[in-house]
Amino acid sequence: MTVDTDPRTLLQRYCEQDDQTAFNRFYRGQSGRLWGFLRSRGCHEEAAYDLVAEAFSRFIRVVCKDPASPVALLYRIAINLHIDSHRRDTAAPVTVDSRLLDSATAPESSEYHQLQKQLLRHYMNQLPRDEQNLLLMRYWIGLTHREIAEVVDMPEGTVRRQAAAAIHKIRTMWQADET
Amino acid sequence: MKHNIAAPDSAVIETLITPAFDETYVPDPARMQAIRDALAHAKSGSRSHKKPNTLPWWTVLLVTGGLAVAAGWLVNEFGITGKPEQAQVEQPADTLPLMPRTNRHLDRNGRPDRTRQQQDPVIYLREAD
Numbered sequence: 001m002t003v004d005t006d007p008r009t010l011l012q013r014y015c016e017q018d019d020q021t022a023f024n025r026f027y028r029g030q031s032g033r034l035w036g037f038l039r040s041r042g043c044h045e046e047a048a049y050d051l052v053a054e055a056f057s058r059f060i061r062v063v064c065k066d067p068a069s070p071v072a073l074l075y076r077i078a079i080n081l082h083i084d085s086h087r088r089d090t091a092a093p094v095t096v097d098s099r100l101l102d103s104a105t106a107p108e109s110s111e112y113h114q115l116q117k118q119l120l121r122h123y124m125n126q127l128p129r130d131e132q133n134l135l136l137m138r139y140w141i142g143l144t145h146r147e148i149a150e151v152v153d154m155p156e157g158t159v160r161r162q163a164a165a166a167i168h169k170i171r172t173m174w175q176a177d178e179t
Numbered sequence: 180m181k182h183n184i185a186a187p188d189s190a191v192i193e194t195l196i197t198p199a200f201d202e203t204y205v206p207d208p209a210r211m212q213a214i215r216d217a218l219a220h221a222k223s224g225s226r227s228h229k230k231p232n233t234l235p236w237w238t239v240l241l242v243t244g245g246l247a248v249a250a251g252w253l254v255n256e257f258g259i260t261g262k263p264e265q266a267q268v269e270q271p272a273d274t275l276p277l278m279p280r281t282n283r284h285l286d287r288n289g290r291p292d293r294t295r296q297q298q299d300p301v302i303y304l305r306e307a308d
Contacts, residue, residue, distance in 0.1 A: 024215065031211050036204030049206075053214045060218060096180060107185075115184055117199035120192065122180070139196035167189045174186035 005029060007071050015064035027056065030071060033141055034078055040136065041082060041129075051081050072147035075137060079151065096122055123170045131166040138163050 004010060005025060013022035031052055038048040055078040063070055096118045106112055124132055130152070137143045137151065145163070149156040187195065286292040 020219070027215050027218075028211075031214065032206050033201075035206040035211070036200060039204045040200055049210050049214065052211070053217065056214065056218055057221065096182075112184065115182070116187065117195060117202070119182065119184055120195050120199045121203065124196075135196060136200065139193050140200045164189075167192055170192055171186050171189060174184075177181055178186060179181045179183050 008067065008069070011063060011067040011070040015067050026070070030074060031056065034074065037075070037136060037141065038078060038082055041133070043082060047085070051078060051085070055081055069147050069150060071141065072143055072150045075141065075143070076151045079133065119174065120170070123173045126173060127166055127169060131162060131169075134159065134163055135166050 004022075007026055007029065010022040010026040010029075013019040014026065034055065035048050035052050038051050039045065043051060055074060058077050058081075059070075059074050063073060066073075096115070124135060127135070134148060134152070137148050138145070143151070145160045146156050148163075149159045152159065
């Protein structure tokens with residue numbers, strides 16, 4: 001017996017059959033990342049838990065009216081809540097471990113990969129907030145360009161172009177710091 | 180910040196985003212489960228109070244009673260009975276039965292009792308006699 005993890009299927013089962021197990025799977029699959037997403041957007045730890053609870057609470061009330069893109073809906077709610085309650089927050093600065101900078105030379109070493117990830121977060125942090133959100137939703141949360149377009153209320157083509165441009169900016173900044 | 184890590188190409192950057200953020204932000208599983216439990220509790224609580232698509236009995240009673248009262252008023256006010264209304268023909272004045280002259284104040288002999296007539300408030304009857 002296979003366990004379905006597709007968010008849309010899970011939410012359809014929840015809405016049509018009141019399947020609480022399906023909703024639990026959806027929650028387990030999304031809540032942790034949503035919390036991490038909010039933390040990466042500058043939300044304090046406790047505030048992030050509160051926002052997750054509030055976002056899911058609102059999500060439950062509306063999702064069954066249109067369960068076509070449940071993850072996009074969840075993030076739209078969460079981003080709006082975050083904007084409302086933490087307008088002045090900024091993303092926490094990313095620190096790069098200086099010891100790794102000195103030691104990570106072998107491209108296959110774990111230190112090298114660790115440093116790669118730290119640098120990536122550092123350069124992403126330099127991007128405008130909207131572009132950061134867009135990249136995180138696309139490549140971390142796994143939303144499609146169309147779903148992101150729903151979340152940010154922009155045409156799909158614009159989302160696609162902005163995502164490509166943001167990746168290009170990261171590369172440009174990265175190359176500029178290379179010795 | 181200078182470093183000696185070569186810039187990855189765009190595809191690698193895209194694949195690096197997930198591990199870079201997944202490893203950085205890890206929530207407390209117990210806190211997440213507590214939120215889930217609270218959601219389930221709130222939902223079941225709200226369900227026990229809400230009965231969608233059913234009207235409370237007193238609303239139905241109130242509406243039905245109101246309609247009945249309104250119908251009764253209409254029948255009384257406008258004579259709406261559902262039966263065809265019969266035309267009322269006014270009788271000509273000369274066919275009306277003559278009103279008998281007053282015989283309210285007669286004495287034992289059948290003559291007008293003047294005393295009682297004078298106490299009567301209807302003056303014209305008194306004068307007619």
